[in-house]
Amino acid sequence: MKHLRHIFCGIILLLGSLYSYAQNSNLEKAQDCEQRHSVDSARTFIDKAMTDAAVRQLADAWYLRGFIYKDMFKKYEPNNLRSAYRDTAVKDLFICYRLDSLNKENKENAFGTLKFLAATYYNNAEMVMDSVNFHWAIYGYNKYKSIMKRMNPAQNFNAFDIRFYDIIGNIYSGYFFSVNDFSVKRKYLDSARKAYDAVLAISPDDYSAVYGIGRLYYNQAVNIINNLPFDASIDNVNKAQDTCIHLAKLSLPYMQKAHLLEPLKIEPIKGLQGDAVMLHEPDNYKLYSDMEKKLKDQQAPKK
C-alpha cells in the first residue's frame, strides 16, 4: 500500500513536471517562432503557455505575448483603429511592467514597444480624420494619450491637444466648404466647432481656433443666401436673412478677437467687413475696408 502511494505521488510529480515542461516548452517555442517571424505559430504557443498560472507570473512571458500580439497587429490589422491584437499587446505590456517594475531593462523594453503602439494609435487616428469618422479620430488620439500618460503621468499634452484639435477643426472646416448638402454642411460645422472649442478650452487665445469659428459662422451665412433658389419666396428670403444675421452675430466676436490677437492679418479684417455687410453696418464696413487697404499697402513689397 505504501509503495502504491509512493508510485502515485511520483506519477503526480512527473505529470506536473511534464506539464510544467510543456508550458515552458510552449514559451520557448513561442519565442523561437517569433524570432523566425512565424508570428501565427508564435501566437498559438504563447496562448497555450499563458494558460499556466506559473507562467502568468513571469514578466518575460507577458512581454513576449505583448510583443507577439504587436506583430499580429502589424501583420493583419495595421490600419484598424479597433484592433484587438493591439489592445491585447498594450494590456500585456503593462502587466509585464507591473510584474517587474524595478527591472530597468524590462521597463525599457516594455515602454519601447508601448511607445510604438501608442504612435500607431495616433497615426490610425490621423488616417480616419480624412473620412467622416471624427469620433474615431478622437478615440485613437485618446488611446495614444492614455498609453503615454500611464508611462509618464506628468506628461503635459496641452501643446499636442491644441495642435490636434486645431487640425481637426481646420479639416472639418475644409469639408464644410467642399460639400453642398446643407445637412452635411451643418454636421461639419458642428464637428469643426467642437474641435475648436476643445482648443479654446486649453488655450482661449489660440488664433487659429478663434478665427476658425468666426469664419465658420460667417461662411455658413454666406452659404445660406447663395444656396437660396431663384424662386424662393420673399418670405423665405427674409427668413434666410434672419438666419444670416444670427450667424453674423455669432461670427462677429470671434472675428473681433482674432483681429485683436493678430492685428496684422488680413483674414479677420475681411471677416469683419463681411459681418458688417451681413449686419448692414456701412460705417464698420468702411472702417474695415480702409483698414484692409492700409494694411495691404504697408505689406506690399516696396519698389
Added chain:
Amino acid sequence: MLIFLYQSTSPPFSYFIYLHPNGSIQAVKKLYLAFSLSLLLSASAFGQVEQVVAHTKVIFIYNFSKYFDWPQDYRQGDFVIGVVNASPTLLVELNKLATQKTSGNQKFVIKNYKSVEEIDKCNILYIPEASNNVLSEVVKKLHGTSTLLITDSEGDAKKGAAINFIWKDNKQAFELNKSNAEKGHLNMSSSLRALAAVNIE
C-alpha cells in the same frame, strides 16, 4: 461686399504631426492633400465677391416679375430685364436666372445698358445704387412705357421708381410706390403690398 473667407495656412497649421513608430515626431503633408483640395474650393469661393448681395437682389427681382401683369405687347417675345451699368457679379447672377427660369412662356434676356440712350424696351429696368445719378433722366425716358422701374437708393420711390430696395432691420427689403407701379398699364398683385416694408400711395 461679401466674401468667403479661406483657410489660414500659416504654420504650424499647414502640416500634420506624424508619430513615427520609433517615437519620433515628423511632419507629413499626406493628410493635407484632401485639405488642400478644400482650400482650393474655398479659395475659388473667395472670388465670389458681392455674390450674396447680388443673389438676394436677383431673387427679389424674379419675385417682382411674378407679381405684375404686363400689357399684351410686353408679353410677347423675350422678357427683358435691363440694368444700368450692372456690376459683373450682378450680371452673372442675372444670367444664371435667365438660364434657369422663364417668365411664363417668355425667356429672360438680360441687357446691361451703359448709358440712358441705350435703354430700349424692357419689362424691368433696375438702376443700381452706383448709377442712381441717372434716375431722373431714366424716369423721363420711360414715361408712357410699361417698364417696371426698380431702384436701390434712399428716396427713389418718391422720385419715380415703382420699387426701391431699402434696408430694414438689417435686412434687404423694398418700398413700393403703388401709383408709380401702376403707371403704363402695369397690373400689380395686391399681395405684393403686404410684402413691402414701406408702401407709398
